[in-house]
Amino acid sequence: MAEVKTRDFVSASDAAMRDASLRRALRQVGGGFNEARLEAIEEVSWETWEEWREVARRTKIHALENLDYYLEMLHDRVTAAGGHVHFARDAAQANAIVAEIARSRSVKIATKSKSMVSEELDLNHTLDANGVEVYETDLGEYIIQLAGETPSHLVAPALHKTKEQVSELFHQKLGVPLTDDIEEMARVARQVLREKFLSADLGISGANFLVAETGTLVIITNEGNGRLCTSAPRIHIGITGMEKVIPSLQDLAVFLRLLPRSATGQRLTSYVSMVTGPRRNDDEDGPEEFHLVLVDNGRSRLLADPELREALYCIRCGACLNICPVYGKIGGHAYGWVYPGPIGAIVSPTLVGLKEAKDLPHASSLCGACREVCPIRINIPRMLLHLRHRLAESPLETENATTTGERQAAQAYSWLMSNPAALSAAAKVGRLAQKPFVSGGKVSKRVPLPLVSRWTGGRDLPAMPRQTFREIWAQGLESEAEIRE
Amino acid sequence: MVEKQNAISLGVPKDDFLGHVRRSLGRDQPLETAPVHLPLTENFADLEVRAKAATERLETIRGELVDRFEETARVRNWNVFRTSSVEESIGYMADLAGRLGISKAARADQPVFAELAVDSALQNTGIELFVAAHDESTSDLRVRQQIIESGLGITGADYAVAETGSVVVLPRKGLSRLVSLVPPVHLAIVRAKDLVESIDDVFLFRRLEYLHKGGDMGSYLNFITGPSRTADIEMKLVVGVHGPREVHLVLLA
Incomplete structure (x- = not known):
């Protein structure tokens, strides 16, 4: 699993606030993504938007209430389409599954399209250790892979990097001349990665949605790297959290309307790719094998907790990050684990342990903006309060949750106000x-x-x-x- | 049809995994009856009725749909050439190939090219046209190599969506996944009859087809909405990072 640095939240956020180029980048995000999102909503009218949110939320509630049923259906339909489904209880298991597929099929080179779950698992590390060359192909992910860093945003993983930093990085790692032309940088990445796509044995993707009815994996992308990863190599592995399943193809439409608008203000991304099993016999091309790895890795704990279950409704659009005054000041890395921002402050403590991430539920002013922008109307502030409450009350977590000083101060305040x-x-x-x-x-x-x-x-x-x-x-x-x- | 392979499963056995999920939901046993979810209660006959109604609806608004599609597609950065003339369509493609200064183009093998005899027109401009489809003489690798060398990929459309300005392609026999993706320029031919109003329409027709084919969706479906884009460096938009930088629509309607 990815390294957990949530204990360093205070010092890391302190350092982030002193980082001038990060602050500049974060201001751009706040402005850019939010304005685009509002414009995209106003185009369809707020009334329509609210209807969509309602439908999507109800669909997620239903899918998760019956998750075992829909996972079984998904398994059966993927299998019927000629694919293989693997279940992983935790990160180690998920990594072992991918490593075993790669080993048994003599995979030398793998290309990956963006997947937060694979970040969560630290899958690249496992592949490296198993002698598989792995290349991130989303431009942002490629940049941070070259830099040896982790994503700082759900949608724009390298937004903390300036173009000068990217140019310097390409210069050092790829031996290309320095430039301040962003198009040139994209061209370099296209050239380097094109060759990898065509020589890769294995393509790895995440999934934005899984359609139980038809056994279909859906990815939503802009660059085209997702299409290449799922088209060119002879094996495709889709790896994702078990909560991504929705019942019917018909349910997908509303999510396709909500996700791009919430993420980048696009009406639809450049590409929506839907994969159902491997290539058929008379297809012109496509992978000969399709594997789907479904990961729990702590999600069943969210599922079992009625207070926190709705965190699993998240479709990872990043809107709550873009609006959050705290994220806007400290960026993604300070949160110390894969999922940053308001939703991350709920997901991370549950997946890595509340005691390990006790500062995250406090990394919020509870202003409620995150709930307001969430396309699934997830009540993030309520869950943050719930986690704070648990930290304060739980005998197990007390020592770390509330310091003796805080406790005494609260007692003193209470005494003072009644005298x-x-x-x-x-x-x-x-x-x-x-x-x-x-x-x-x-x-x-x-x-x-x-x-x-x-x-x-x-x-x-x-x-x-x-x-x-x-x-x-x-x-x-x-x-x-x-x-x- | 799908050729059955023996499914393998690594990791936790399915029933253990699902059992754990079930217990997390506070249940011991699988559901005895399917949970009620409206779309999944529809059978083939229901879908057929709905699809028929949708087709009739689309027929009555066909003209308006063409206008709407054209408008949305332009906003999504398609270069739209609208015409009712087959000759003009072919002329546009030949001009494009000339303007791009390419030596090779690839096209899919779809029925639309029986209507539009582009091959000779393109060859007359001096470029080599490769039909990206297998026969006994072509291997996978050769098809792929030819597409990689092409400066232009030409496909038809299975659907064109007015709501989003998207072209939907269903890669299959005759339609490689790579023709619309790997060359730096993609041109899609859309006819009035390909148009649907919304993404719901696409899914309705696909669901019907799925049930009609005894549960086979086909391996791939792509919504293509404009050129390949990225804004991963300083949020500045760049087109054509991994997919085509330039996309054209010949709207034959």
């Missing part, structure tokens, strides 16, 4: 104590106290006023000016 005399005394003490830190009506210097220092290090607190409301009230509201002050 008027103590509160008034504390106000007096506070007014004196804050003096060295106040300028211009704000506590603007870092206060060297545990807990308080983390807040004051990054933000200004309003200074305590000369008089509290209670003191003014006691004086009988002599002057309104004093209140304003």
Whole structure:
């Protein structure tokens, strides 16, 4: 499984906020994707949009409530179409399945189209270790593979890289001249990867949707690399999470309308490719073998938890990332695992362990924008609160969840607020104590106290006023000016 | 029909995996009856009725559909050439081949080319035209190599979708997966009768076909909507990264 760095959230987000080029890139995302999304929705009308969301949500609810039934149907139909279906309980198993297919069929070169699940499994590492040369072919994924990094966005994996960085990377790794022409960079990638496509034995893809009725794997792409991966090599392996199944071909239409509009504001991506089994006997071309690997890897825990099940409705459009004020400041890497942003803050803790990722549910202002933009109306803020609640209450996770300091501070606050005399005394003490830190009506210097220092290090607190409301009230509201002050 | 291979299954046995899913859902046993989901309750006769109604609906709005498709396709960056003349269609293709300055083009082997005799017109411009289909003399590799060397790939369309400006191709005998993908320029021929209103129409007709063929979907289906695109570097749009950079539609209607 991919390396888990969720424990470093605080230091990683701190570092991210100091990274000027990352901040610039993130501003572009926020603007670009969101505006395009709104335009695409307004084109069809908000009323229609809400209808689509409703239909999609109901379909997901139904599919997951009956997941065992639809997985069985999917298995039977894929098999009937001549494909092979493999089930993996966890990452190790999924990797072993792919490695075994590659080994038994003497695969030397594999090309991959974008798949977040394969990132989750760290599949490339396994293939490497088994002597298979593996090439990411989505331009963004190719860039980060060359750089030895991980995706920082669900849809645009290399958005944290500037064109100068990409040019430098291509120069070093591919020996091409430096350039500031993005088209030239795309041309280089096309040229290098074209040759790999044509020499690869194995094409690996993810899946955006799986249609149980017909045993069909659906991928939604723009570059054409997904089509090449599923067309040129002699073997195709589709690898994906078990929650991707929808019942009928007819259900697919609404998702094809929602996903591209939510992701990039496109009415439809350049390509929607639907794979049903291997090539038929009289087909001109196509893979001779089709394998589908269905991965659990912790998803059954989400399924079993009525509070969190709806996280599995996610179609990975990235809209919640693009709108999130926290993601917009820190980017994807700070979240420390494969799935960033608001939805990642729910999925990651459940897949890697809540204790391991205790900061993620707190990486949100609970403003609710993520829920508003989600094409499946997933109630992300509710689930974040639920996870916070669990962190605070669970005896198992207590030591790591809430620090003793936080606990004592909460107790002290509660005591203070129920003792008027103590509160008034504390106000007096506070007014004196804050003096060295106040300028211009704000506590603007870092206060060297545990807990308080983390807040004051990054933000200004309003200074305590000369008089509290209670003191003014006691004086009988002599002057309104004093209140304003 | 699909040739049956012995399915292999690595990893967890299916029943164990599904059992675990079932227990996660709070059930011990498989469902005794199928869950009720409207589309899956439809049988062949139901779909036939719906498909017939759809065909009639499409027939009555055919003219308007052509206009709508043309408009959407242009927005999706297809270069649309609309004409009712076979000669003009062929002329457009010959001009395109000339303008591109290519030495080789590939076309699929589909019925539409019986209507449109493009071969001699293209050959007259001095380019080599390869019909990308197998016979006894061509191997897989040769077909592939010829397509790779082609500067232009020409296909028909199985459907053209007014809602999205998409051309749908169903690779099969006579239609390689690579003709519309590997050459840097793709030209698709769309006739009025290929037009449907929405992606729902496509899926309705495919479902009918699926049941008609005893449960075979065909191995591949592609919606193609404009040129290959990427915005992976600094969100700047670049066309033609892995697929065609330039796409043309001859709308013969």
